[in-house]
Structure formats: structure tokens, C-alpha cells
Amino acid sequence: MATGSGAAAAAADAEEKESGSRMITLTSNEGKAFVVTEASARQSATIRSMVDDGGCVDKGFPLPNVDSKTLARVIQYCDEHGNKEAHTVDERAALAKFDKDFIAELDADKAFLYDVTMAANYLHIQGLFALTTQCIADTIKGKTPEEIRTAFGIEYDLTAQDEEEIKEEDTHA
Amino acid sequence: MTPAALHGHLHWLQHPKHMVAFDMVAKTFKQMMPPPVTTKFFANLLAMDKFLMASEFMDLGMDLWVMEGYGAMDERWELQHRIVLPWQLSATHKRPLLVKGGDDSDVIMGTTYGLGVYNAKSKTFRVVITVKPPDALLLSRNMLRESLSARRNHVDDIGGDLVYEILIRLPAKPLLRSGAVCKAWRRITTDPAFLSDHSRRRPLEAVLYSSKINLDDPINGRRRRRKLGFHRHRPPLLPRRRYAYFDEEDEYCVPLASCDGLLLLRKNAGDYAVCNPATRRWAQLPPPTRAAARDVWCTRESVFYFHPPSGEYRLLCHCTGTRRSYPNTTASYYVLAAGGLRRRRLGVQATPINSPAVPRDMSCTKLMAPAALHGRLHWLLHPESGLAGDVVAFDTVAETFTRMAPPPVTRKASADLLATDGCLMASEFTASSSVDLWVLDGYHGGGGAMVDERWCWQLRHRVVMPWEATISVPRLVAGGDDGDVILAVDGGGLGVYNVRSETVVGVEGLPWFVHRESLG
Numbered sequence: 001m002a003t004g005s006g007a008a009a010a011a012a013d014a015e016e017k018e019s020g021s022r023m024i025t026l027t028s029n030e031g032k033a034f035v036v037t038e039a040s041a042r043q044s045a046t047i048r049s050m051v052d053d054g055g056c057v058d059k060g061f062p063l064p065n066v067d068s069k070t071l072a073r074v075i076q077y078c079d080e081h082g083n084k085e086a087h088t089v090d091e092r093a094a095l096a097k098f099d100k101d102f103i104a105e106l107d108a109d110k111a112f113l114y115d116v117t118m119a120a121n122y123l124h125i126q127g128l129f130a131l132t133t134q135c136i137a138d139t140i141k142g143k144t145p146e147e148i149r150t151a152f153g154i155e156y157d158l159t160a161q162d163e164e165e166i167k168e169e170d171t172h173a
Numbered sequence: 174m175t176p177a178a179l180h181g182h183l184h185w186l187q188h189p190k191h192m193v194a195f196d197m198v199a200k201t202f203k204q205m206m207p208p209p210v211t212t213k214f215f216a217n218l219l220a221m222d223k224f225l226m227a228s229e230f231m232d233l234g235m236d237l238w239v240m241e242g243y244g245a246m247d248e249r250w251e252l253q254h255r256i257v258l259p260w261q262l263s264a265t266h267k268r269p270l271l272v273k274g275g276d277d278s279d280v281i282m283g284t285t286y287g288l289g290v291y292n293a294k295s296k297t298f299r300v301v302i303t304v305k306p307p308d309a310l311l312l313s314r315n316m317l318r319e320s321l322s323a324r325r326n327h328v329d330d331i332g333g334d335l336v337y338e339i340l341i342r343l344p345a346k347p348l349l350r351s352g353a354v355c356k357a358w359r360r361i362t363t364d365p366a367f368l369s370d371h372s373r374r375r376p377l378e379a380v381l382y383s384s385k386i387n388l389d390d391p392i393n394g395r396r397r398r399r400k401l402g403f404h405r406h407r408p409p410l411l412p413r414r415r416y417a418y419f420d421e422e423d424e425y426c427v428p429l430a431s432c433d434g435l436l437l438l439r440k441n442a443g444d445y446a447v448c449n450p451a452t453r454r455w456a457q458l459p460p461p462t463r464a465a466a467r468d469v470w471c472t473r474e475s476v477f478y479f480h481p482p483s484g485e486y487r488l489l490c491h492c493t494g495t496r497r498s499y500p501n502t503t504a505s506y507y508v509l510a511a512g513g514l515r516r517r518r519l520g521v522q523a524t525p526i527n528s529p530a531v532p533r534d535m536s537c538t539k540l541m542a543p544a545a546l547h548g549r550l551h552w553l554l555h556p557e558s559g560l561a562g563d564v565v566a567f568d569t570v571a572e573t574f575t576r577m578a579p580p581p582v583t584r585k586a587s588a589d590l591l592a593t594d595g596c597l598m599a600s601e602f603t604a605s606s607s608v609d610l611w612v613l614d615g616y617h618g619g620g621g622a623m624v625d626e627r628w629c630w631q632l633r634h635r636v637v638m639p640w641e642a643t644i645s646v647p648r649l650v651a652g653g654d655d656g657d658v659i660l661a662v663d664g665g666g667l668g669v670y671n672v673r674s675e676t677v678v679g680v681e682g683l684p685w686f687v688h689r690e691s692l693g
Contacts, residue, residue: 118335121335140339157355
């Protein structure tokens with residue numbers, strides 16, 4: 001029994017060592033295949049758990065909720081964060097600069113920004129999700145409720161009672 | 174003194190002629206050359222830009238000394254900055270409240286009169302806020318929580334509502350505006366769970382509590398209103414103030430407790446309000462005594478807690494009085510729910526405050542700060558402690574009391590109960606400037622009034638405090654996250670002892686207003 005589990009642990013260990021160099025295929029909803037390193041794919045908690053559960057690595061991962069354009073952009077982020085080291089101050093600064101440029105580019109195209117946010121949410125990529133949601137939150141910051149409604153295409157549906165409450169809050173503001 | 178951390182050492186100025194450094198790796202103390210300050214009471218050590226600095230408040234301002242050649246043979250102190258403060262410092266009031274090193278060469282300094290930032294690179298001083306007596310500066314629990322560690326990471330808990338995740342990242346004012354966008358957004362921004370989550374993620378804040386005449390108010394112009402401001406206290410210190418107003422009553426208004434980012438304030442005797450600083454919403458609590466009946470002569474706020482089944486924030490009050498039908502003194506517990514109209518009497522036994530069974534040395538502040546663990550709140554000293562001086566536990570769901578075996582501490586006045594690392598602990602400041610930590614072994618909350626005989630108190634840690642001062646009044650011992658125990662002494666410093674790594678670390682910034690969370 002003891003030797004059995006020992007052998008299994010050794011095998012898992014060997015697999016662990018090998019995993020750094022493995023390649024993983026991600027397929028968009030349009031059927032386009034993207035080959036990425038495992039380190040890059042592990043940025044996604046969703047894929048990480050599927051890889052760790054074993055099995056389907058060879059077959060690749062179909063992502064029915066993500067289109068090719070979005071997936072390409074998401075992979076760009078994952079490659080940068082998964083394949084590069086972030087130990088020294090310089091390396092971290094380089095990553096921070098990458099994030100800044102990455103989000104600035106996304107910010108220019110709001111619809112695409114939402115797509116990437118949705119994909120980051122679906123794939124559970126914590127860093128990317130924090131980056132994009134913060135970017136959206138920043139656009140809300142300086143806006144009036146009316147401007148927010150216009151920007152996000154939201155319909156006004158507040159009741160008279162809600163309005164009363166909001167007025168009350170305003171007098172305290 | 175609050176230690177300054179630099180080059181793996183913690184530094185304390187214990188006396189104008191005596192400075193010590195503690196090596197955090199080797200765990201050894203060594204003597205260092207003290208800065209040429211005249212009195213340690215107005216002096217602070219701070220670490221900034223990889224330099225050790227010493228500040229001293231003088232009559233007209235503040236001196237900043239910098240240690241040159243740290244660790245080298247020719248290490249020496251040089252007076253590099255002499256800052257004129259815009260506030261006149263009188264002899265009686267010149268005790269500095271706060272001097273901290275910030276980022277980018279900022280030195281944050283505060284006196285009773287205000288808060289400002291001095292930048293050592295540009296040699297400029299910027300006033301953040303000026304306070305006029307009798308106003309006071311206070312620090313919120315966030316100040317303490319966040320300064321202890323940047324421990325709150327939300328890894329792998331994303332998902333769910335996207336709007337939720339976006340709104341949670343907004344500061345208070347835009348959040349308030351977002352509540353006026355549509356129904357769905359309003360539902361999120363007014364949800365108590367969202368608001369407590371939001372307040373937990375907010376950066377450090379200093380609570381400014383002041384009373385000013387508000388002339389900007391067109392409706393109530395020239396009427397005195399008190400405001401409770403929440404000041405962002407993170408470099409760069411921008412003068413961004415948020416105030417929550419309430420009409421001034423005759424009495425002062427004191428923050429009593431906080432729970433999930435909500436503040437409980439007492440405006441007058443028996444007049445309580447709950448304030449959410451993020452949304453500036455106020456909710457009144459019903460009075461603990463009926464206006465007509467003058468039967469209650471002593472009210473003690475017992476605890477402010479969240480009641481999960483109802484989703485209400487509640488204040489438990491212990492009231493002692495005389496009822497017309499009984500000649501003797503009786504007591505009751507009343508539950509006051511935020512927004513509720515009437516007090517509700519709790520069907521539990523209550524001991525009158527003048528009963529010999531009520532501990533004499535029970536402190537009101539400690540009563541409002543119980544140790545929260547396994548859905549129960551625990552007190553070392555409580556009106557229901559009984560003659561045996563038991564630990565009292567309150568189940569926040571069932572709203573019942575249970576007595577438990579007390580820890581074998583010598584003096585309960587210098588002892589505290591705290592919850593950390595999933596354990597109930599008792600701390601005691603001993604005479605030899607150390608803190609004993611007792612752990613209740615095998616305690617897991619248990620159901621209802623069950624008391625398990627197998628629970629027993631074990632002395633697990635004896636923490637030697639880095640301050641040599643005689644500890645007369647322990648000010649705060651609280652359980653933090655990840656096995657941290659927060660220690661503070663009056664006139665001493667603030668430190669964190671970690672029960673897992675068994676190490677003490679000093680924390681910068683001495684808070685003078687700290688609220689422990691009622692429910693962890």
C-alpha cells in the first residue's frame with residue numbers, strides 16, 4: 001500500500017516536472033485552434049482545474065463562449081503573465097507596463113472590452129478580470145446616472161419611491 | 174513607540190538616549206545611536222526611502238533627522254528638514270498624533286489640529302485637513318485592518334454578477350450615483366452584503382469626526398450640523414473628504430462599534446443610529462426605554478451584531494430598572510434593530526447591574542468588543558458571568574447566552590478574549606511586559622447551550638513585548654486574520670504576534686480609535 005502510493009506520487013511528480021513544457025490547445029466557438037504553453041493556460045482557473053483533474057489535455061479545450069478575436073486577446077494577456085517571470089522589480093514593472101498598454105488599447109473599443117471581461121470571467125482569469133472591471137469602473141466614476149445609462153444602454157426603470165429615496169440620499173451627500 | 178521597519182530590523186526609540194533595533198531574522202536586539210531629539214514623547218521613528226528618519230515636534234513645527242550611512246562605521250544623524258507646520262502648537266497640545274512614512278518620500282503628519290503631508294524630495298508641505306478643537310481626528314477600523322497586512326486577496330472568487338464586480342471597485346461617491354441608474358443597479362448597491370463587501374475592499378481610511386457649521390446647505394443653512402467624515406488616508410493624500418451629516422443634538426455623538434463596515438453611533442443617552450459611511454445612509458434604532466416609563470435607570474450597550482436569519486443589524490442592550498409591580502431591581506435584555514420601530518425584549522435571564530454577581534471591573538468598551546467565533550460572541554466579563562466569573566457566549570442566531578469555563582488568568586482586568594486562527598484565546602498582560610496567550614482546546618462552538626467537558630484552557634504562547642515600558646493599561650488585544658494577534662499598549666506601540674510563526678512584528682501607525690469587528 002505504502003509503496004503503491006509512493007510510486008503514484010513519484011509519477012505525479014514526474015508529470016509535474018514535465019507539465020511546464022506541455023502545450024495545450026484552446027478552441028474558440030468558431031472552431032479556430034490556439035496552441036498555448038501550459039503555463040499560459042494555467043492563468044485561467046477554469047482550465048487549470050480541468051488540467052489538474054487529468055485527462056483531456058491531449059484533446060484540447062473547446063471554449064463555446066469565446067470567439068476567436070476575444071480569445072486571441074485573452075491569450076496575449078495569459079502569455080505575458082504565464083510565460084514571464086515576475087520576481088525582480090524590473091520584471092514586475094515590465095508586466096505593469098504591459099497591463100497598462102493592454103488595457104489602454106482595450107479601453108478604446110468598449111464593446112470589445114466587455115467581450116474580454118466576459119471571457120476573463122468565464123475562464124476565471126483573476127488578473128485580467130480585475131484589470132478590465134477596474135477599467136469599466138473607472139469609466140463610470142466621473143459620470144452622472146444619466147450619462148451612465150447612455151454609455152451602457154440601460155433603460156430608466158426606477159419607481160417614484162426609488163426617486164424619493166435617491167433625493168433623500170442627495171440631501172445628505 | 175511604534176517601531177520603524179528597515180533593513181530587516183524594527184527600530185524603537187525608547188528614550189532620547191536609547192534606541193534599539195530588533196533583528197527580525199536573528200531575533201536579537203541591539204543598541205543603536207539615538208537621534209539627537211530632546212524628548213521621546215514628541216519624537217517618532219520612521220523608515221522611508223530606505224532611510225531611517227526621526228521626527229520631533231517642536232514649538233513651531235517639526236524637525237526631520239535622517240540617519241546617514243546606516244549600518245556603516247560612520248553612521249550619524251543629520252538634521253535635513255525643518256518643517257514649519259501651519260498649526261500653532263501650544264505647549265499642552267503638542268503631543269503628535271501621527272507621523273508616518275508614506276510612498277514617494279511623503280511623510281504624513283498629524284497633530285490635534287490637522288493632517289498634512291511633507292514631501293522630502295520636493296521639500297514642500299501640503300495641508301490635507303485642518304481641524305479646530307473640539308473636533309477630533311479618528312481612525313476607522315480599516316486603518317488598522319489594512320495596515321496590518323495587504324492580506325485581502327480575492328483569488329478565485331470571481332464570477333457571478335459582472336455588474337457586482339464592477340460596482341464593487343467604485344469609490345463611495347460614484348457608487349452612490351450608480352444607485353440612481355436603474356432598478357438592477359439599485360438592488361445591488363443597496364444590498365447589505367454588497368455594502369459590507371465593498372467596505373472591506375476599501376483602502377485605508379481615517380475617520381474624521383467633527384462638528385462644524387454648514388453654510389453650504391441651502392435648506393438648513395446656518396444650522397449646526399455634525400459631520401462624520403471619512404478621509405482617504407493613503408498616499409497621495411488628496412483632500413478628498415466625504416461627509417455624512419446628521420442634525421446636531423445637544424449631546425456629543427460617539428462611535429460605539431462597527432460591524433461589516435457599519436458604524437453604530439450614540440447621539441444621546443438611548444438615542445442610537447447606524448451609519449453606512451459608504452452610502453451615507455442613516456438608520457435610527459428604536460429607543461431602549463419607553464419615553465413614558467422612567468423605570469430603567471441603567472442602560473449598557475452590550476453588543477452590535479448581525480442577525481443572519483433576519484438580515485438585520487442589531488444592538489443588544491442590557492437595562493436595569495425597577496418595575497412598578499415588583500419592589501426589587503430587575504434587568505432585561507432588549508434588542509434594537511436598525512430601522513425597527515420598537516424595542517424587543519429578549520426572553521433570557523438578565524442580571525441587574527448592581528447585583529453582586531456582576532463583575533465590578535467589567536469595562537463598557539470590552540463589552541462592545543466580544544470575540545466572535547463559530548457564530549457566537551464571547552466575553553470574559555459580562556453581566557451574566559455569574560459568581561463563578563464564567564466566560565459568557567451569545568449565539569447570534571438563537572440569541573441566547575451560554576456560560577463557559579473561564580481561562581485561568583490572574584487578573585481579568587488585564588486580560589482579553591479574542592478569536593484568531595479558528596481558536597478562542599485569552600490574553601493576559603503580565604507584570605514582566607509579556608503577554609500570555611491561552612487557547613481553549615477542542616472548542617468548536619457546539620450546539621445551543623451545550624458545554625463540553627473536554628474543552629480546556631492551555632497556555633500556548635508567552636509573547637515578549639518589544640516595549641520595555643511598564644504595561645499598566647493594556648489597550649487592545651484583538652484577533653486578526655491568518656493567526657495574527659494584535660497587541661497594543663497605552664503609551665506603547667502596536668504589534669502583531671503571529672501564533673503560527675510565533676513571531677512579533679511591529680506595526681506602523683498608532684491608531685487612537687480602533688474598533689474591532691463584532692463578527693469576524
